[in-house]
Amino acid sequence: MGLAPTAPVAQRLLVGLVGVGNMGAAMATRLLGAGYRLIVCDRNEEAVRRLQQAGAKAADTPAALAATPGLSAIISMLPSSEHVRAAYLGPHGILSLEPRQLHPHLLVDCSTIDPITAQEVAAAAADTSLHPHASDAHDGQQSPMMIDAPVSGGVPGAQAGSLTFMCGGPAAAVDAARPLLEVMGKRVIYCGSNGTGQTAKLCNNLVLAVSMAAVAEGLSLGKRLGLSPELLSEIFNTSSARCWSSDTYNPAPGVMEGVPSSRAYKGGFASRLMVKDLGLAIKAAQHCHAPLPMAEEARRLYDQVDPALDFSAIYKNVYKC
Ligand code: NAD
Numbered sequence: 001m002g003l004a005p006t007a008p009v010a011q012r013l014l015v016g017l018v019g020v021g022n023m024g025a026a027m028a029t030r031l032l033g034a035g036y037r038l039i040v041c042d043r044n045e046e047a048v049r050r051l052q053q054a055g056a057k058a059a060d061t062p063a064a065l066a067a068t069p070g071l072s073a074i075i076s077m078l079p080s081s082e083h084v085r086a087a088y089l090g091p092h093g094i095l096s097l098e099p100r101q102l103h104p105h106l107l108v109d110c111s112t113i114d115p116i117t118a119q120e121v122a123a124a125a126a127d128t129s130l131h132p133h134a135s136d137a138h139d140g141q142q143s144p145m146m147i148d149a150p151v152s153g154g155v156p157g158a159q160a161g162s163l164t165f166m167c168g169g170p171a172a173a174v175d176a177a178r179p180l181l182e183v184m185g186k187r188v189i190y191c192g193s194n195g196t197g198q199t200a201k202l203c204n205n206l207v208l209a210v211s212m213a214a215v216a217e218g219l220s221l222g223k224r225l226g227l228s229p230e231l232l233s234e235i236f237n238t239s240s241a242r243c244w245s246s247d248t249y250n251p252a253p254g255v256m257e258g259v260p261s262s263r264a265y266k267g268g269f270a271s272r273l274m275v276k277d278l279g280l281a282i283k284a285a286q287h288c289h290a291p292l293p294m295a296e297e298a299r300r301l302y303d304q305v306d307p308a309l310d311f312s313a314i315y316k317n318v319y320k321c
Pocket of ligand 1: 018021023042044047077079080083086111113153154155268273
């Protein structure tokens with residue numbers, strides 16, 4: 001069954017969202033705006049309260065959320081692999097329920113985590129029929145389908161409903177999730193089996209980390225040699241150095257409006273999350289013996305950036321501009 005966002009259908013559909021931090025809260029707001037009924041769960045009570053005020057219901061644990069009658073799908077948006085394991089496999093996790101108590105037929109993890117964890121959690125979801133309490137009353141109920149669907153576009157993209165979802169899992173599950181994802185994003189890209197969405201995301205962020213560092217390095221050299229970041233960025237953006245980090249998310253304060261560098265690097269994509277993603281890419285590379293010298297150097301550099309600031313603060317914290 002597809003989860004169509006058209007108002008009459010969406011109004012009947014109840015969706016669960018586990019993790020309503022920076023990204024999850026914006027995604028929740030989009031879903032409420034499209035007419036979905038929503039039940040949320042977060043360890044942070046304040047984050048939950050804000051969404052209750054916007055019309056969502058709340059559950060105390062991921063298991064309690066998953067046991068809500070009529071729930072059609074669960075989306076999770078959690079910080080790291082450990083949080084995803086806890087929310088799905090932990091004592092009060094989604095998959096701790098007996099199969100007959102587990103209502104949603106679709107589980108969509110949008111967190112950025114390592115591909116191996118994504119595969120393991122999806123395998124555990126597929127195996128719910130092997131649950132120790134499944135024997136008596138599984139009643140032919142099918143295990144929920146699970147996909148990984150990490151995003152790019154950040155908080156502004158989540159607010160505007162323009163995220164890109166990179167999806168790994170059974171094609172039928174991605175098709176079923178597509179209408180729901182299209183409320184929150186503009187592009188839903190099918191990557192392959194479980195874990196491949198995460199692989200795509202890690203490769204994207206590796207390139208982003210390195211390109212941002214390169215733009216910051218070039219602008220800082222130019223500045224010290226007497227070229228303003230404004231002039232040099234104009235040259236980059238009409239020459240072969242042009243990239244997203246130079247023409248859309250420039251790290252030098254004053255070059256662009258509406259980006260973190262123009263507001264003291266507040267908001268945006270925290271550098272601690274970039275360090276996490278580089279660590280995931282490096283870990284994944286160890287499995288397939290891929291050389292990753294640029295990612296390793298980038299992680300060393302982003303480790304020196306204030307973890308709470310946007311990752312473009314590499315320009316200020318590392319290049320001292
Ligand atoms: P965040 O820290 O703001 O939000 C995560 C939320 O999860 C928090 O509110 C936390 O309390 C909650 N949480 C943790 N464990 C939980 C559990 N077991 N049960 C219920 N709630 C739990 O993080 P964020 O910025 O929203 O990022 C979420 C994910 O999205 C990360 O994996 C990140 O890498 C990815 N991402 C973020 C951005 C961005 O710009 N912020 C962009 C792309 C992808």
